[in-house]
Amino acid sequence: MHCPFCGNSDSRVTDSRDSDEGIRRRRECLSCGARFTTYERIYASSLMLVKRDGRREEFSRDKLMAGIRLACARRPLPTGVIEKIVDDIESQVVASGKSEIPSHVIGEAAMDRLKEVDRVAYIRFASVYRDFEDLESFQEMLETLSKGEDPASKAQLALFKDALALDAEKKPRRGRRPGSPARPGAEKR
Numbered sequence: 001m002h003c004p005f006c007g008n009s010d011s012r013v014t015d016s017r018d019s020d021e022g023i024r025r026r027r028e029c030l031s032c033g034a035r036f037t038t039y040e041r042i043y044a045s046s047l048m049l050v051k052r053d054g055r056r057e058e059f060s061r062d063k064l065m066a067g068i069r070l071a072c073a074r075r076p077l078p079t080g081v082i083e084k085i086v087d088d089i090e091s092q093v094v095a096s097g098k099s100e101i102p103s104h105v106i107g108e109a110a111m112d113r114l115k116e117v118d119r120v121a122y123i124r125f126a127s128v129y130r131d132f133e134d135l136e137s138f139q140e141m142l143e144t145l146s147k148g149e150d151p152a153s154k155a156q157l158a159l160f161k162d163a164l165a166l167d168a169e170k171k172p173r174r175g176r177r178p179g180s181p182a183r184p185g186a187e188k189r
Contacts, residue, residue, distance in 0.1 A: 003029035004036055020087060047093060049103045056100070061090055068110055071125035075118050085113045119145070 002009050008031035015026035022041035028034070047059040065086045072082055089109045093101055107129045114122040123142070132138040 001027060001038060003032060003034060005029065005034040006032040008032065020084075046099050048100045049106065050100055051103050059090075059093065059101075059106075061086060064089065064106065064110065067128075068114070068121075068125065071114060071128075072118065072121040075121050077118060077121075081117055085110065085117070088113065 001011055003011060006029060008029055010030040011027040012030060013025050014028050014035070017024045019039070022039045025038045025040065027036055027038060029036070048056045049059050050056055065082065068082050068085055089106060092109060093106065111122060111126055111129065114125050123145070126141060127138060130141070132141070
């Protein structure tokens with residue numbers, strides 16, 4: 001273990017405790033005297049994901065965390081929620097005892113946890129994960145989500161539906177806007 005302050009590899013453990021993240025060790029550098037914390041975690045190196053197309057890929061905690069972070073971008077979530085979700089999913093997968101697990105199991109677990117934490121993050125994750133073919137299937141998912149929910153969630157979903165309706169009505173802009181002056185040098189030759 002290298003000291004993050006001076007880079008020395010000699011340190012001693014001053015305190016060791018079990019925590020949700022693994023084994024928490026408080027260390028003191030023998031060279032500069034600085035103290036720092038490390039965590040030891042069980043690494044499930046033999047866990048393979050089976051993708052939809054049959055490919056196999058090693059489970060990556062970082063890849064799962066990146067996907068969930070992207071879905072939760074700019075959402076008012078408490079600190080540590082994303083890490084807790086990833087920890088829960090990882091421990092569930094490791095506890096299954098299987099060496100191969102279908103990737104959809106992890107995707108569904110992430111969606112279930114995001115649904116409990118933040119509806120907007122859930123919709124963002126689901127829209128990428130489920131790869132909706134068209135606007136109607138996405139709106140159907142929104143409809144099923146809005147049934148039987150609290151008024152605040154219904155208001156959030158109504159905003160999404162309004163935004164989707166506006167996007168569907170918009171036509172791609174081509175050329176210049178009507179009434180705007182022509183760009184210099186854009187005259188016909």
